[in-house]
Amino acid sequence: MLELKGIRKVFNKGTPDESVLFDGFDFSVREGEFVSIVGSNGSGKTTLLNLVSGSVLPDGGKIFLKGEDITDQKEFVRARRIGRVFQDPSLGAANGMTIAENMAIAENKGRAYGLSAGLNKKRVAAYRDILHPLGLGLEDRMNVPVGALSGGQRQVLALTVATMTPIDLLLLDEHTAALDPKTAEQTMALTDRIVREKKITTLMVTHNLRFAEQYGTRLCMFDKGHIVLDAAGEEKAQKKVEDLLALFNEISIECGN
Numbered sequence: 001m002l003e004l005k006g007i008r009k010v011f012n013k014g015t016p017d018e019s020v021l022f023d024g025f026d027f028s029v030r031e032g033e034f035v036s037i038v039g040s041n042g043s044g045k046t047t048l049l050n051l052v053s054g055s056v057l058p059d060g061g062k063i064f065l066k067g068e069d070i071t072d073q074k075e076f077v078r079a080r081r082i083g084r085v086f087q088d089p090s091l092g093a094a095n096g097m098t099i100a101e102n103m104a105i106a107e108n109k110g111r112a113y114g115l116s117a118g119l120n121k122k123r124v125a126a127y128r129d130i131l132h133p134l135g136l137g138l139e140d141r142m143n144v145p146v147g148a149l150s151g152g153q154r155q156v157l158a159l160t161v162a163t164m165t166p167i168d169l170l171l172l173d174e175h176t177a178a179l180d181p182k183t184a185e186q187t188m189a190l191t192d193r194i195v196r197e198k199k200i201t202t203l204m205v206t207h208n209l210r211f212a213e214q215y216g217t218r219l220c221m222f223d224k225g226h227i228v229l230d231a232a233g234e235e236k237a238q239k240k241v242e243d244l245l246a247l248f249n250e251i252s253i254e255c256g257n
């Protein structure tokens with residue numbers, strides 16, 4: 001359902017700092033897959049998500065979503081069918097606006113004219129019903145500005161908002177990395193629940209090898225713009241944190257670290 005074909009991505013083109021990250025890079029994801037992506041810093045994980053979301057354009061190659069060529073499609077157009085949650089909790093929602101307002105904006109896919117209509121009692125009740133099962137008590141704080149919430153609450157809200165309307169793809173970029181261990185754990189479990197309940201095809205970049213081991217249906221490890229491990233199903237089930245660490249170490253030795 002997502003296909004990257006022959007992707008080339010060069011940074012700082014034509015300067016002494018020119019670096020080729022992806023060259024002839026192929027990657028495809030099937031409908032319903034939940035892919036955990038790990039890899040050292042600078043291996044191209046975020047750039048992959050940027051290429052898919054349209055915030056970075058490739059220097060060559062094609063990107064298809066559900067068979068449609070989206071290579072040249074603008075980011076805001078893709079955003080209607082691709083949800084994204086970042087590492088920084090302040091990027092997930094409009095911080096000066098309330099939970100209810102953020103949910104109304106999300107429901108209208110960013111169209112502000114839906115805001116007043118979105119905030120009638122019926123809509124707010126519907127939003128409370130969405131938040132209640134998350135178990136964080138957010139449903140009792142509908143009129144609280146999002147900026148007043150904790151990092152974990154904001155990430156869960158960002159996730160909720162990103163998945164409120166039907167989307168084809170969810171992109172998570174180290175979305176638990178800025179949270180304390182317990183909150184990260186809780187946020188990861190909720191992520192898994194949302195992804196599985198809604199059956200959303202998901203790419204999750206994580207630095208947490210245990211999350212990568214425990215969650216998702218497929219596991220990929222990136223190194224310098226290449227996929228060095230790609231395991232799904234039974235093969236993934238057999239990969240343990242130790243195996244991932246061992247591979248990481250092997251790669252670092254190869255680079256002389």
Ligand SMILES: Nc1ncnc2c1ncn2[C@@H]1O[C@H](COP(=O)(O)OP(=O)(O)O)[C@@H](O)[C@H]1O
Pocket residue numbers: 011012021039040041042043044045046047048
């Ligand atoms: N906007 C940019 N300008 C220049 N270089 C970039 C840019 N974005 C990414 N890169 C380079 O591409 C490589 C991969 O970066 P990134 O995709 O952010 O890695 P990761 O998310 O795996 O840590 C890095 O070497 C980085 O310096």
Ligand SMILES: [Mg+2]
Pocket residue numbers: 045046047
């Ligand atoms: Mg990154």
